[in-house]
Amino acid sequence: MDDIDAMFSDMMQEMDLLTQSFEAETESAPLPKPPSIPAPQEMNFSIGFTDLNASLHDLEDNDLDALMADLVADISATEEKFATERDTFKGSAPVAQIPSQPQSNFNLIASTDTSRPATSSNSIAAPPPPPTSKPSKEELEEQMKADKIKLALEKLKEAKVKKLVVKVEITDGSSKTLMVDERQTVRDVMDNLFEKTHCDCNVDWSVCETNPDLQTERAFEDHENLVEPLSTWTRDTENKVLFQEKKDKYEVFRNPQNFYMWKKDKKSLKDMKDKDKEQLLEENFCGASVIVPDLEGILYLKEDGKKSWRQRYFLLRASGLYYSPKGKTKASRDLVCLVQFDNVNVYYCKEYRIKYKAPTDHCFILKHPQIQKESQYIKYLCCDDVWSMTLWVTGIRIAKYGKQLYDNYKAAVRKAAGSATWANRTIQTSSNASTPSPTPKAKAANGHASHPAVETKGPGNQTSFPPPPPPSMEILPPQPPDPMLPPPLPAPSSTTKVNKFPPPPQFPQSSIPPPPTDDLPPPPPPPEDAEQPPDFLPPPPTSMTSYGGAALPPPPPEPLASLPPPPPAPQNFASAGGAPPPPPPPPPPPAPAPAAYQPTNSVRKVAPSPPQRTTPQLAAPSGGDFMSELMTAMQKKRSQP
């Protein structure tokens, strides 16, 4: 119980702190001053920045607004709850509350003294009348405690959703900053980026991570969550997030023959009919289990802890990457498993010829995503040429992700097709888009709807609470050219590019009996009635009789449906309503050197706490510092001429 008590009062203090910072801004009634508390920072709040301040400065206005809105909603929700609690308290009958779950990107818990009574916070309502008899007082105390616990638990639930401010570098050297919450997939983030960058939405666009220490690069798969892998980066990381086109990403779905029939001469496969490609995909990706390309061949493996590379004969199987030891056959039973794919990802490497004395520069590694530096737990492999590297890396991705990869591709194709029609509109309105758009499901699950008071923009919920800085920007200067906008990824080119794109595969078609039908002579006259008894005709004819596809019936008259009309491009525009395009943020400050990073921060660095059920002990990071950063950022913006 002590824990809970402590936790609760901590939380109350935190609330006070937050509330107070807003109070200061809006100059409303002062609140009890919170004791100065050590406010640990949320460690992984931003990615691609050396400090939080920089990241906030970089955040586009509308993102900032959204962030503010979230926070305000968070606080006002808590306010609301306080009120409710007071009421409940007066009536001294506990009422089960439906927990509201506004988005919250940080934990509102700090560790401090437990002595301070929780009720001393910004309550206007008087504490309950002193109980008349002693036993009832005890009861009341118990009641109080129970209520506290209740509130604490609710708060904990709210604190679940984590957000990151991420700086994404774009091929042309510019960058975009956006807020990503942990429920968003890479697909969501890319949709967001499409709107921000006005690029064509072709399927090759990828969000990649680079690691300068290991000289690696990996494109995140579209279904992955972005926050999770980024959260495992070290605080002083120089890793970057890139947004770029990667031809390799979905090449296997455009030209499956090059991967699944890799042994054949590539030239002879060049003219493969679309129909045959579709059938290949159907066979390999739509069956009961995904078939992995039967890759095999010599690769170089860097020997554990040594500088030397050793040739080995490798084979790819769905269950892992194997090699056949010297002197043994390629038979399955003799294979040695180098690695299974459950816990590792595959990364492209750069310039390993210099770094590790690799035989060629076409290297890839397999490692646990959390490993960020050279380690004996990394498997280093080297191929003879680029194409074989592409083959292996793609093969491993298929083995690891299976059908998901194909689903991602289909979603990407739909998106690309959709964007072609919506291109114009997107260009006009995209500057509005900002808030991270959690998937609709996530949004619903977040309880926005269930608790009206939490509505971000709802004016009604601010009665017990000073209003946040209004999102409207009348006092702000006219809009100068947006410095954040990347040099045009020209829109016209984008449309042409989309058109060049291979038509989406028409899957229903593949239900047709195999192709031979087409090329064969018309079917022979039907043999005699099936009802007749086995014929008593003399023994088989001596001539060559011809069967084959000829006997096949014409393909079933199946509707050769092309893909359904593309859905309209998802509109991730902010709910900011008809607000005019917000002004630009202040220019980003020069990025401080990594050295500027304060060591104190890293002391408390623990592995990221899981989103579920954080307990106070572990959830050390608090929003305290962050809030003040945020406020200064906002103030700075406002004070700009």
Add this chain to the structure above:
Amino acid sequence: AGYRECVCVQVRMAAWDLSVSVEELGPDAPPLKISVTSDLHIGGVILKVVEKSQIKQDWSDHALWWEQKQQWLLKPSWTLDKCGIHADARLCLTPQHKPLRLLLPSGVTLRLRACFSSPVFRCVTGLCKLLNIRRPEELSLLWPVEEKKKKKDKDVEEELYDITLFRRVFICALAGIIPKLANGMPAFFAETPETEAVYKMLAVSQPAPAPETIAKLYRSTNITEKAHINSRWLDSSRSLLQQGVKENDKLLLRFKYYTFHDISPQADAVRLTQLYEQARWAILLEEIECTEEEMMVFAALQYHIGKVSLTEQFVASCPAMDDLDSALQCLEVKMEGESSADDMLETMTAPELHDYLKIFRPKRLTLKGYKQYWFTFKDTTISYFKSKEESCKEPIQQMNLKGCEVAPDVSVAGQKFCIRLLIPGPEGMNEVYLRCEHEQQYSRWMAACRLASKGKTLADSSFSSEVQSIQSFLAMQKTTPSTNAAQTDESINTHSLVSPRYQKKYKPKQLTPRILEAYQNVAQLSLTDAIQKFLQIWQALPDFGLSYIVVRFKGCRKDEVLGIANNRLIRIDLSVGDVVKTWRYNTMRQWNVNWDIKQVAIEFDGNVNIAFSCVTADCKIVHEYIGGYIFMSTRSREQSNTLNEELFHKLTGGHEAL
């Protein structure tokens, strides 16, 4: 009455004697001589024979069999003349349905009545209907391997289920009616406890066999022997009797075409189980090769399926149960969403483990060994302190297990219960060993570690079942495996889960931890999911779905192997075992068979022509395989369940179809 008129008409024509033997009169009885004319219909002949035999019984299933020609005379309206029957013909009046011993993929023998007069394709369709297996076109019958009779084994009675005596089952099979389901099984099976037991045998996988059973069974050691198996398939377009199958003979029922269309766990209880059994035996008998890692996963799944089958029966066939999982999940989500504060309190202040454990980090260059600390496990994190009293202070270290690898390091005999953790960090993986004192402690901490590695906390609903499954697996090690024991309730000899190669390579106590390691990833699967997972991994094996035939390519001097799969043909060098060439069906223009010189010729796009003669099997079998796979590919996405038998025969029948 119609026949009687006919008989009256016959009198005027030249009459001759036809000899017809009747089975019911006994094997030694002389054939009946009946006086017939050439324009007498087959139906009339039967009538005359029946009258003459003076046996009163139901003759409706009987038909005439022409022994010399090895033909059935199934058209009652055809005249003797039209059939080509003269006085020298010896006919036999015999039932079309006869008892047959059917060896199922699960290894169980079922005695039932099969149709001996219709083509094997239709016969199998009937059998499958009876056994409630959908998509009968994927199965066929084949001759068993000739067993070298050892006198010692003679007394070993094979397990036999006999359903020939159940009248209703027989009638349903005759009529080809798909009976209504009762209790998730066809109604005729629900009739008596005996039939119910038969259905249970069909729909529930068999317990793991004793290791000796596996070792004793015939195993094909090389590709040529595998090719010989395929020479035993029966011809789909001819009847059983025509192919020399006799009453009470033993035939194997197997999935022949490795393309399993439209499997749905609700409707396919028997089909899935038998498919699983076939796959399991293929792996145990090394008919299909796999790596050691894959074998361990297969073993873990077999163990799990065997265990769950004992408790969770008929789940697959009961539609109400099938959504149970999702319903439970919904409920869980709902409860999370709507829970009152009290519930929340319960779920959120949850569980925590703390205990004195010993820790060892091999990385630190010391020989210190295990050191005792006070450990707490919260959420996904382990912290440890000098002592219980200091647990309120800063921990000595915290380890978040999310994404880590967990492996057991256990020896029940040696009372060693260690958990090996590989915890990822930016610098690499940190290896940590935790040593527990006893089983209970171990299973709780192990379960917590496993859940944490998947990002789940102790509060997760699967915690207790995880603990249980760990304990039951430990129990496996405790019981000294008596070599002969098949799987009983908890104890099992791990040797019965792997092929003889690994029985030889590892002792059971070496094998158990390895299987346990693989088991942790499957322990939470439901029966149906586990079976499907098994099938998936099987189907992902590189050699899956290949049927081998030894052939001699035109112009070549040595034998080679042709592999036939659902989408391609491959040519394999017999000496090295390498795939030399692959041809896909979708580039195939036509294939021809010269039945006289037994040569198959195939033409592919781009003027590619190949021709080969078949060495280990009749070319009809090759022809049927290719045609069969093409037939299988025509049915994809077809909504109707009707089987296009005619098309099948056109594609596979050979000269007889023309």
